[in-house]
Amino acid sequence: MTASAPPVPASAPRVAIIGTGVIGAMAAWQLAARGAEVLAFDRYGRGHDRGASAGESRIFRTAYKEGGSYVPLLRRAGELWRELEAVSGRQLLTMCGGLTIGAPEEPDVLAVRRCAEETGLPHDILDSASAARRFPQHRLDPGEIALLDPNAGVLRPEPSVQGALDAAEEAGARILSYTPVEGFEETPGGWRLRAGGETHTVDHVVLTPGPWATALGPSAAIPVEPRLITACWFAARDVPAHRPERLPIAIRRHPEAGFSCFPLLDGVAVKIVPHHLGWPVIDSPDGLPRSATPEFAQAASAAVARLLPGLVPQPVRIGTYAEGFTPDEHAVVGPLPGAANATVLTGFSGHGFKLAPVFGEIAADLVLRGKTEHDIGELNPQRFTQGA
Ligand SMILES: Cc1cc2nc3c(=O)[nH]c(=O)nc-3n(C[C@H](O)[C@H](O)[C@H](O)COP(=O)(O)OP(=O)(O)OC[C@H]3O[C@@H](n4cnc5c(N)ncnc54)[C@H](O)[C@@H]3O)c2cc1C
Numbered sequence: 515m516t517a518s519a520p521p522v523p524a525s526a527p528r529v530a531i532i533g534t535g536v537i538g539a540m541a542a543w544q545l546a547a548r549g550a551e552v553l554a555f556d557r558y559g560r561g562h563d564r565g566a567s568a569g570e571s572r573i574f575r576t577a578y579k580e581g582g583s584y585v586p587l588l589r590r591a592g593e594l595w596r597e598l599e600a601v602s603g604r605q606l607l608t609m610c611g612g613l614t615i616g617a618p619e620e621p622d623v624l625a626v627r628r629c630a631e632e633t634g635l636p637h638d639i640l641d642s643a644s645a646a647r648r649f650p651q652h653r654l655d656p657g658e659i660a661l662l663d664p665n666a667g668v669l670r671p672e673p674s675v676q677g678a679l680d681a682a683e684e685a686g687a688r689i690l691s692y693t694p695v696e697g698f699e700e701t702p703g704g705w706r707l708r709a710g711g712e713t714h715t716v717d718h719v720v721l722t723p724g725p726w727a728t729a730l731g732p733s734a735a736i737p738v739e740p741r742l743i744t745a746c747w748f749a750a751r752d753v754p755a756h757r758p759e760r761l762p763i764a765i766r767r768h769p770e771a772g773f774s775c776f777p778l779l780d781g782v783a784v785k786i787v788p789h790h791l792g793w794p795v796i797d798s799p800d801g802l803p804r805s806a807t808p809e810f811a812q813a814a815s816a817a818v819a820r821l822l823p824g825l826v827p828q829p830v831r832i833g834t835y836a837e838g839f840t841p842d843e844h845a846v847v848g849p850l851p852g853a854a855n856a857t858v859l860t861g862f863s864g865h866g867f868k869l870a871p872v873f874g875e876i877a878a879d880l881v882l883r884g885k886t887e888h889d890i891g892e893l894n895p896q897r898f899t900q901g902a
Contacts (some may be wrong), residue, residue, distance in 0.1 A: 517754075521575070526549045526550055526551050526569050526709050526858055527550055527551070527554050527716075527717040527718055527881065527882070528550075528551045528553070528694070528716045528717050528718075529545055529550045529551065529553070529716060529717065529718045529719070529720060530552075530553045530554075530555065530705065530707055530714060530716040530718070530719045530720070531545070531552060531553070531554040531555065531719075531720045531722060531880055532555055532695050532719060532720070532722060532723055532730065533552050533555070533556060533721070533722040533723045533726070534555070534556040534560065534679060534689060534691070534722075535565045535566055535567040535675065535722065535724045535865070535898060536558075536566075536567040536671065536674060536675050536678070536867055536870040537722040537834075537859050537860075537866065537870050537873055537874070537877075538554060538556070538720070538722035538872045539554075539567075539674075539678035539679045539682065539870075540594075540678050540873060540874025540875075540877075541677045541720050541859070541869050541873070541874045541877035541878065542554040542678065542679065542682035542687045542689070542874075543598070543601075543678040543681045543682040543685070543687075543859060543874055544687035544871075544874040544875050544877065544878035544884070545682075545687075545720075545874075545877065545878045545881060546681075546682045546683075546686050546687040547681070547682075547685045548878050548882055549882075550801070550878070550881065550882065551686070552682060552686070552687035552688065553687070553688050553690060553714060554679070554682065554687055554688065554689050554690065554715065555693045555694070555695050555707075555709050556689075556690070556691050556692070556693065556694075557691045557692070557693070557694035557726075557865075558691070558692065559692060560675065560676060560679055560689065560691055561671075561672050561675040561676050561679075561724035563833070563835065564799055564800070564802055564835075564836065564837060565724045565725060565726075565799055565835070565836055565837075566724045566725060566835060566837040566838070566862065566867075567671050567674075567724070567867065568671055568672060568675075568833075568835060568865070569671060569745050569785075569833050569835055570670070570671070570672070570745075570776070570779055570780065570785060570787055571668050571669065571670065571765045571776040571777075571779055571823070572668070572669040572670075572671050572867040572868060573612065573666070573668065573669070573682055573765075573774055573776070573867075573868065574588075574591075574592070574595070574607055574612075574666055574667045574668065574669050574763075574868040575588075575612045575663055575665070575666040575751070575763065575868070576588045576589070576592070576608075576634050576635055576663060576665035576666060576764075577612075577626045577627075577629050577630040577633075577637055577661070577663040577665070577666075578612075578626070578629050579614070579622045579625035579626045579629065580625075580843075580844070580865060581629065581892075582628075582629045582632050582633045583889065583892060584869070585629070585633045585635070585664055586889065587869055587872050587888060587889075587890075588868065588869065588872075589699070590871075590872045590875070590888070591869045591870070591871050591872040592607075592665070593831050593869060594871030594872060594874075594875065595607045595669070595871055597676060597767060597871075598677055598681065598871060598894055599668070599677075599709050600791055601677070601681045602673075602676075602677030602680055602681055604670075604673045604674075604676075604677045604828060605670070605673075606669055606670055606673055606674050606677065606701070606760045607667050607668070607669050607670075608667050608668050609664075609665070609667035610666070610667050610668055610759070610761070610763060611662055611663065611664050611666050611667070611761050611762035611763075612625045612650070612662070612663040612665075612666025612667070612762050612763045612764065612765075613645075613649065613660045613661065613662055613663075613762050613763070613764040613765070614655060614660070614661045614663070614764070614765045614767070615645070615652055615658060615659070615660045615661075615765070615766045615767065615768075616658055616659070616767030616768060617657060617658055617767070618657075618658075618660075620658050620766065620767045622767050622831070623659065623661060623767060626661055626663070626765075627639070627661055630661070630663065631761065631830070631872070635663070635665065635883070636664055636665070637661055637662060637663055637664070637745070638661070638662040638664075639659055639660075640659060640660040640661075640662060641659055641660075642654040642655065642656055642657065642658050642659065642660075645658075645660035646660070647765070648754075649761070649762070649826050650823075651755060651756060651761050651822065651823075652764065652766070652775075652821065652822065653762075653820070653821050653822070653823050655768075657723060658768075662762070662834075664668070666762065666763055667758075667763065668758055668777055668779070669867060669868060670761050670779070671867060672784050672812055674686050674870070676868075678870075678871075678874070679796075690709070690710065692710075693709050693710040694710075695707050695708070695709040695710065695730075696708050696709060697709075697731075698719070698731045698732050699855075700854070700855075701715070702821065703717065703855070703874075704716055704717045704718065704855055705717075705718070705719045705855065705856070707719070717855060718756035718855045718856065718857070719732070719855065719856045719857070719888070720856075720857045720858075720859070720860070720877050720881060721733045721850065721857070721858040721860065722858075722859050722860065722877075723725075723838075723860055724799075724836075724837070724838050724860060724862070725738065725740035725741070725799045725836040725837055725838035726798075726838075727739060727838055727846075727858075727860040727861065728740075729798065729827075732850055732853060732856060732858075733850065733858050733860060735852075735898075735899055736840075736846050736858065736860060736861065736888070736895060736898055736899065737840060737841055737861075737898050738838040738839065738840055738860050738861040739795050739838065739839045739840075740795065740796050740797075740798060740799050740836050740837070740838055741793040741795050741796060741836070741837055741838075741839050742793060742794050742795075742796050742802065742803065742834060742835075742836060743787060743793050743834075743835050743836070743837050743864065744787070744791075744806045744810060744814075744832060744833070744835075745785050745786070745787045745832070745833045745834075745835070746785070746786055746787075746788070746806070746811065746814045746825065746829040746831070746832050747780075747782070747783035747784065747785050747829060747830050747831040747832070747833075748783055748784055748786065748815075748818050748822070748825040748826060748828070748829055748830065749783050749825065749826045749830050750778050750782070750783065750784055750824055750825055750826075751824050751825070751826065752824055753778060753781065753782070755824060756777060756778040756784050756824060756825075757777055757778050757779075758777040758778075758779070760777075761775075761777040761778070761784070762777070763775065763776055763777065766821060768820075768821060769789075770816075770817070770820060771788065771790050771816070771820060771821060772788070772789040772790040773788045773789055773790070773817060774784040774786065774787045774788055774789070775822070782830065783825075783830050783831065784822070784825055785819065786814065786817070788810075788813070788814050788817060788824070790813075790817070790850070791810055791813055793837070793839070793864070796836065799836035802834055802835070802836050804834055805834065805843045806831060806832045806834065811829055811832065815827045815828055815829065837862065837863070837864055838860055838861045839861065839863045839864065840861035840863055840864065842897075843854075843863040843864070843865075844861075844863065844892060844893055845859065845860065845862045845863065845866055845873075846858060846859070846860050846861045846893060846894075846895045846898065847859045847860050847873060847876060847890050847893040847895070848880070848890060848893065848894050848896070849880065849894050849895070850895065851895050851899040851900075852899070857877055857880045857881055858895055859873055859876075859877055872888065875888070876888050876890060
């Protein structure tokens with residue numbers, strides 16, 4: 515259950531959630547805790563690794579290169595992560611701090627700095643010599659800087675999804691795994707769905723299909739491209755030096771490479787997600803390639819050899835995942851255009867995990883109250899469908 519629930523409407527609506535990745539799982543938790551009768555469907559099992567919400571670790575950061583308008587959402591997300599930890603009895607978020615490393619004029623470094631300055635967030639700017647002393651795990655070139663955000667950390671995706679679904683179930687939700695929703699029919703005042711050979715009648719649908727958005731009838735018009743994101747794990751020579759106690763999460767920008775870097779959680783290896791090799795579009799997440807090409811692995815190894823001297827530059831493990839990207843790389847969150855009683859949350863474009871609990875809260879606000887106090891104007895689905 516949750517402590518932060520606004521009042522429940524007089525008669526609890528019956529709500530179907532389509533997709534129980536992290537966004538649907540959080541929506542299920544928030545809606546069920548606020549008294550809705552929730553049916554949550556997924557084509558795969560709880561916490562599966564074919565979509566966007568798996569792979570051991572996720573970055574939480576508050577000085578946000580994507581814009582200062584996210585800062586209030588990030589602050590609320592931080593509170594809700596703690597609430598979910600309390601409710602689920604799981605450790606989900608470790609605040610190890612976060613680094614953005616690169617040349618001072620590099621666009622992402624500038625954007626993080628601007629966000630921190632404009633929103634008054636605490637931060638430290640380390641020159642290359644002091645960064646090398648404090649964080650020798652990273653090799654900086656002369657002239658590069660590291661911006662340290664103390665309000666950053668590492669999230670654990672698998673227990674987060676499991677924890678939110680358990681909390682939803684405890685609050686009365688029905689979680690229907692391996693049950694793809696195949697048919698949607700809008701009815702006066704609600705929807706009729708076909709899933710797993712059964713028909714379900716609900717008052718409202720919440721569409722949280724992640725990278726499957728364009729394959730799902732009602733959200734097919736929203737431009738969400740499924741793309742492949744590959745993560746690689748490299749063994750640490752000095753294990754304690756790479757644990758979250760000593761290694762913050764990092765976003766590294768460099769002329770030869772760019773990657774996100776995650777502290778060691780499994781006792782063996784540090785994860786990097788290369789950015790500079792691109793995130794190729796795939797036909798469908800169902801056809802996700804399950805391994806990287808040798809060229810990709812070699813390029814990731816070269817980036818590690820150049821910039822992370824404490825790691826053995828040969829991957830011990832590689833994981834492939836699918837994520838849905840919109841054209842402006844901001845999510846789509848709000849009432850589904852052209853339909854009544856439908857809310858859509860998709861297209862998180864590689865940065866939705868940290869915000870998932872607040873998006874769950876927003877979904878519950880929109881379903882139960884028809885509005886939210888959170889500022890989500892820039893995420894309005896109509897920016898892509900108007901005039902279409
Ligand atoms: C490798 C990688 C690294 C990332 N790193 C970060 C990070 O460090 N920090 C951060 O904040 N974000 C990060 N992100 C982004 C973040 O993880 C995603 O934005 C987030 O997980 C999106 O979740 P989702 O629920 O929208 O999608 P998904 O997790 O893909 O869930 C969608 C679900 O819908 C289900 N579904 C689809 N169609 C149907 C249907 N017809 N019927 C039933 N079920 C259906 C699917 O089976 C799936 O389970 C990363 C993403 C990836 C892939």
